[in-house]
Amino acid sequence: AQKVTQAQTEISVVEKEDVTLDCVYETRDTTYYLFWYKQPPSGELVFLIRRNSFDEQNEISGRYSWNFQKSTSSFNFTITASQVVDSAVYFCALSEALDDYKLSFGAGTTVTVRA
Amino acid sequence: DAMVIQNPRYQVTQFGKPVTLSCSQTLNHNVMYWYQQKSSQAPKLLFHYYDKDFNNEADTPDNFQSRRPNTSFCFLDIRSPGLGDAAMYLCATSREDRGLNEQFFGPGTRLTVL
Numbered sequence: 001a002q003k004v005t006q007a008q009t010e011i012s013v014v015e016k017e018d019v020t021l022d023c024v025y026e027t028r029d030t031t032y033y034l035f036w037y038k039q040p041p042s043g044e045l046v047f048l049i050r051r052n053s054f055d056e057q058n059e060i061s062g063r064y065s066w067n068f069q070k071s072t073s074s075f076n077f078t079i080t081a082s083q084v085v086d087s088a089v090y091f092c093a094l095s096e097a098l099d100d101y102k103l104s105f106g107a108g109t110t111v112t113v114r115a
Numbered sequence: 116d117a118m119v120i121q122n123p124r125y126q127v128t129q130f131g132k133p134v135t136l137s138c139s140q141t142l143n144h145n146v147m148y149w150y151q152q153k154s155s156q157a158p159k160l161l162f163h164y165y166d167k168d169f170n171n172e173a174d175t176p177d178n179f180q181s182r183r184p185n186t187s188f189c190f191l192d193i194r195s196p197g198l199g200d201a202a203m204y205l206c207a208t209s210r211e212d213r214g215l216n217e218q219f220f221g222p223g224t225r226l227t228v229l
Binding site: 050 | 155156157158163203205207217218219220221222223225
């Protein structure tokens with residue numbers, strides 16, 4: 001069964017628009033970790049954020065913000081005032097206590113920001 | 116800068132010809148991982164080392180092997196590459212194999228099998 005679902009395959013926006021990437025996860029563990037990674041065309045996966053299951057505080061880092069809602073098992077990611085450099089594939093991932101070394105990735109969402 | 120380095124960035128091999136991909140890290144992390152990422156798909160974990168302990172994923176084909184001669188280096192050996200093994204291979208490291216430790220990825224090696 002898919003543990004992480006990213007329903008949006010591709011999103012295309014014009015520069016300065018906001019874009020929200022959805023991530024829904026599934027786990028029976030009470031302790032787990034959620035991650036977002038960015039993969040630009042160069043190929044390297046870049047770590048963006050980690051959130052543990054006991055911390056539901058939303059987080060903002062510059063133009064990036066994350067909304068974690070355990071009630072809906074979602075960990076959504078918003079890019080505010082998007083820029084061309086934000087064009088990349090974004091992966092949401094889950095790490096569970098029972099297999100806590102293993103990252104289960106979603107299928108990824110390709111974001112294209114047009115000038 | 117501390118980092119994860121993968122060589123080569125692009126590798127071309129022939130069907131059935133053994134190939135080795137290398138990864139090195141200056142982060143002094145205990146754990147090193149190898150992922151396979153096929154086009155437009157998520158990375159798939161093949162195996163990982165915690166220090167010298169090797170941990171294979173249940174669905175990793177026997178065709179894939181790994182070596183970690185020391186903390187800094189880890190190799191991925193594909194004994195008899197098939198056309199289906201063409202992919203991006205990503206190396207990653209983390210301090211510990213606990214979920215709270217984020218993984219740091221290298222730039223990947225794109226393997227082409229002719």
